Amino acid sequence: MSAFYFTLVANSPAAAQQKPAPTAMANKQAALTANEAKVDALLKQMTLEEKVKMIHANSAFAAGGIPRLGIPELMTSDGPHGVRPEQGRDWKGVKDANDAGSYMPTNNALASTWNPELGYAFGTVLGSEANARGKDIILGPGINIMRAPLNGRNFEYLSEDPFLVSKMVVGYIQGIQSQGVSACVKHYAANNQEVHRDDIDVEMSERALREIYLPGFKAAVQQGGVYSLMGSYNKFRGTYATENAYLMNDILKGEWGFKGLVMSDWGSVHNTQNALRNGTDLEMGTDLVLMSKGIDQSATASGETGQPDLVNGSSKDLYERFFLANTALEAIKKDATLVPLLDDKVRRILRVMFATHMLGGTKRQPGAYNTKEHQATALKVAEEGIVLLKNDGILPLKKSVKTIAVIGENATRANSMGGGSGQVKAKYEISALQGLKNELGSNTAITYAQGYKIARGQQADAQLIAEAVAAAKAADVAIVVGGSIHGYDYSKWSDNAYDAEGVDKPDLKMPFGQDELIKAVLAANPNTVVVLLGGGPIEVSAWAGQAKGIVEAWYPGMEGGNALAHILFGDVNPSGKLPVTFPVKLEDAPAHKLGEYPSTPGNPLKQTYKDDIWVGYRYYDTYNVAPQFAFGHGLSYTTFKYDNLSVTPGTKSATVKVRVTNSGKTAGAEVVQVYVHDDQASVKRPEKELKGFQKVFLKPGESKTVTVALDSEAFQFYNEAQKKWVLEPGKFDVLVGSSSRDIRLKGNVTL
Numbered sequence: 001m002s003a004f005y006f007t008l009v010a011n012s013p014a015a016a017q018q019k020p021a022p023t024a025m026a027n028k029q030a031a032l033t034a035n036e037a038k039v040d041a042l043l044k045q046m047t048l049e050e051k052v053k054m055i056h057a058n059s060a061f062a063a064g065g066i067p068r069l070g071i072p073e074l075m076t077s078d079g080p081h082g083v084r085p086e087q088g089r090d091w092k093g094v095k096d097a098n099d100a101g102s103y104m105p106t107n108n109a110l111a112s113t114w115n116p117e118l119g120y121a122f123g124t125v126l127g128s129e130a131n132a133r134g135k136d137i138i139l140g141p142g143i144n145i146m147r148a149p150l151n152g153r154n155f156e157y158l159s160e161d162p163f164l165v166s167k168m169v170v171g172y173i174q175g176i177q178s179q180g181v182s183a184c185v186k187h188y189a190a191n192n193q194e195v196h197r198d199d200i201d202v203e204m205s206e207r208a209l210r211e212i213y214l215p216g217f218k219a220a221v222q223q224g225g226v227y228s229l230m231g232s233y234n235k236f237r238g239t240y241a242t243e244n245a246y247l248m249n250d251i252l253k254g255e256w257g258f259k260g261l262v263m264s265d266w267g268s269v270h271n272t273q274n275a276l277r278n279g280t281d282l283e284m285g286t287d288l289v290l291m292s293k294g295i296d297q298s299a300t301a302s303g304e305t306g307q308p309d310l311v312n313g314s315s316k317d318l319y320e321r322f323f324l325a326n327t328a329l330e331a332i333k334k335d336a337t338l339v340p341l342l343d344d345k346v347r348r349i350l351r352v353m354f355a356t357h358m359l360g361g362t363k364r365q366p367g368a369y370n371t372k373e374h375q376a377t378a379l380k381v382a383e384e385g386i387v388l389l390k391n392d393g394i395l396p397l398k399k400s401v402k403t404i405a406v407i408g409e410n411a412t413r414a415n416s417m418g419g420g421s422g423q424v425k426a427k428y429e430i431s432a433l434q435g436l437k438n439e440l441g442s443n444t445a446i447t448y449a450q451g452y453k454i455a456r457g458q459q460a461d462a463q464l465i466a467e468a469v470a471a472a473k474a475a476d477v478a479i480v481v482g483g484s485i486h487g488y489d490y491s492k493w494s495d496n497a498y499d500a501e502g503v504d505k506p507d508l509k510m511p512f513g514q515d516e517l518i519k520a521v522l523a524a525n526p527n528t529v530v531v532l533l534g535g536g537p538i539e540v541s542a543w544a545g546q547a548k549g550i551v552e553a554w555y556p557g558m559e560g561g562n563a564l565a566h567i568l569f570g571d572v573n574p575s576g577k578l579p580v581t582f583p584v585k586l587e588d589a590p591a592h593k594l595g596e597y598p599s600t601p602g603n604p605l606k607q608t609y610k611d612d613i614w615v616g617y618r619y620y621d622t623y624n625v626a627p628q629f630a631f632g633h634g635l636s637y638t639t640f641k642y643d644n645l646s647v648t649p650g651t652k653s654a655t656v657k658v659r660v661t662n663s664g665k666t667a668g669a670e671v672v673q674v675y676v677h678d679d680q681a682s683v684k685r686p687e688k689e690l691k692g693f694q695k696v697f698l699k700p701g702e703s704k705t706v707t708v709a710l711d712s713e714a715f716q717f718y719n720e721a722q723k724k725w726v727l728e729p730g731k732f733d734v735l736v737g738s739s740s741r742d743i744r745l746k747g748n749v750t751l
């Protein structure tokens, strides 16, 4: 196995695309202001009307366009794990469009690789395919914190941990933007659930905001140099996030120095004056959202919607129905102090246009579509992102196995088009069943049983279970492929979806009677491996104790079935690690235990994050709640020994060195995780916080010394009284291990 694995890593086109992991450096926003003189010159030539035309959409995914000045339309497309199929100007789709492309693993799978270089490779695929499709901005990555396990959109997000988010997002953005396409990091900020997402008003402490919910966005801006950012639907401390002066003007554009453009989420602008003044540079989707709600022009104009700002005079043009269109123009004409605000918005849009070669005479890269290289990157991300949760010696399976029973509808079901705006029309999607067939050829007999029926509320189907049990009994090995799903019936996805935009999951249980199915299969054949698909944690406690092997495959993209087979049969040694804690039961999750989910009781549109900074393992570890599978957990087919830890203090910083040895017989990769604990602090601090990690590939017997630099931020907390990050002098424990619950070595440093 080892030789194959290392050949794959070294020679794959994906490896060739990988660039060194980006490190923290000076604010990368400077790249956006490289053409300031040209931007100003263009701005000077524009009439007020033309400027206003730039700051709102002109159709479903396009905006602006001033032919007189050679300014093209700005074309956007979702994101975040493939370029979305053509929606057309009216969002009704485009017949016969050549838009079937690469379907990459979802973001949670990418995060599970803990490999920032793969973030970069992933981004280059998106950027390249965006170019091929004529898109200037990819609406991704989504990086909201996985706070609530039921959030229907967790599959689009990266992690419960802000440090892991920050590290993965930088490569991702730089990969997209290396192709001359803008990334658009979303959804800023505090959009951590889909229930009531349009209007919910989120309250949280300043410390939680700074320590948990903002670091990913800050890294996207300052280290990733992201060109665009999307404001979220929800309110934050009483004001819609997209029009929120504190979030947009003070923090994003002020403190962090963001020079690019802020676009609204589709229909997240609600007020002309607020959007003009408070940071929205480009309004998207308002017309379409109004249309989808059945609100027509006259109803809007007469104020029936409670949105009197949306007055469009006598215009009946659908695309004039924006808060930042005629209404804004009239307001600016009456109040000259608004002109500099308008100019700033247009300037930001023009900057992004120069950076993406839309202006300035530089050539747009042609891009490529679903190439072998893109497929190889999809495969690599899936292989490194699949997490081996449990292995009582059953894995890897032997290729000499004669008969396999593959059970479960997820083994054959396509997931690429499910789930809302993150849909992708995949050129192909290798299912688990197909991947196993590809792996084993004709030497092994593979039988298939559906096992369960996908329909919300569906309980165990006795007939399907009986068929599955019979198949399992007759086989040497059974592989159940189950877990969650993307919405299965797109026309009524809100009724049936589990991992999907616009809805949260009903609960954290294995849906469709799968607990009963798996228990019956385990009883019929103890040589059973359970493979889970999904956007996040799921409850497995009903049978996890009995299963010899459990694998989390997330939504592994177009090469997912092949990647899964490579892992199950040991062509690839698993190296994925959980980016999110699996609780034993939903009630253990801090959003439920300490917080208010989905709303404040008695007030559906209010939500206070009483769980504060106690998100994910910060909660489980500090409050001694045993998880089912811990943050950072992920097994390998080999073993790793840790020794020779040293922690050397610097000026308000430290350097951690640790030797890691592959002490088993199989080549593989380990993610060395470095957590910091503040021994004594004036505020309650978590038991441990991830502050560094490195993925290291080792042949059997090979040792490497891993060096992790901890800068001053690794030791700081956000002091609400002082309104800033502080490092309180004293002793800090440095915990080094294979997961948050598998700490192998402890050191400390006094600063």
Ligand code: NOJ
Pocket (backbone or CB within 6 Å): 078, 139, 186, 187, 265, 266, 421
């Ligand atoms: C709404 C979603 O929240 C956002 O992520 C997406 O990019 C837009 N719709 C456009 O599809």
